[in-house]
Amino acid sequence: MKVTLDSPPAAPQPASPYYSQVAxxxxxxxxxxxxxxxxxAEGxxxxxxxxxxxxxLTALLAAHGATLTDVINIRTYLTDIGELQEYGAVRREFLTGTPPTSMTFEASRLFRPEARIEVEVVAAVPAGR
Structure with missing residues (x-):
């Protein structure tokens, strides 16, 4: 098994120099x-x-030969769980196949004060990609 930590230059850069975007x-x-x-993200x-x-996420996955269809797990942190339906509607625009396993949490505060949502994923990439 080989582990590579990466922050691909063609994808969003980390908000801090203290972590990598992809393992x-x-x-x-x-x-x-x-x-x-x-x-x-801003907005x-x-x-x-x-x-x-x-x-x-699309750009980060693409840098490693993957797409959103390869996502097998998604974790979402919302500052207001009451906005779950709004999040779900946008999520369905991007995750159109069989839905991945999922957890959604309400968090009182995120890394940046203006952030209302944070999402992390795990993707399974087949051999050859």
């Missing part, structure tokens, strides 16, 4: 698991922030 765990058969750090509304997050 790629490669297995002997050539398949890999991608653990993507929690993502936040005035939850929908804008959510779209920005999923666009960023």
């Amino acid at each position: 790629r765990v490669e297995h002997a058969d050539g398949s890999a698991l991608l653990f993507v750090s929690g993502q936040i 005035d509304t939850l929908a804008e922030q959510t779209r920005g997050i999923f666009e960023g």
Whole structure:
């Protein structure tokens, strides 16, 4: 097993120099698991922030040969669980296949005060990608 930590230059850069955006765990058969750090995005509304997050996740996954269809687990942190339906509507625009396993939490505060949502994912990448 080989582990690579990465912050791909073509994708959103970390908000701090103290972590990497992606941990790629490669297995002997050539398949890999991608653990993507929690993502936040700018925007005035939850929908804008959510779209920005999923666009960023798309770029981070693409840098490692993956797409949103490879996502097997998603964790979402909302500052207001009452906005779950709004988040879900945008999420369904991006995750159109079989839904991944999921956990959603209400958090009183996130890394940046203006952030209303943070999302992290795990993706399974088949051999050869």
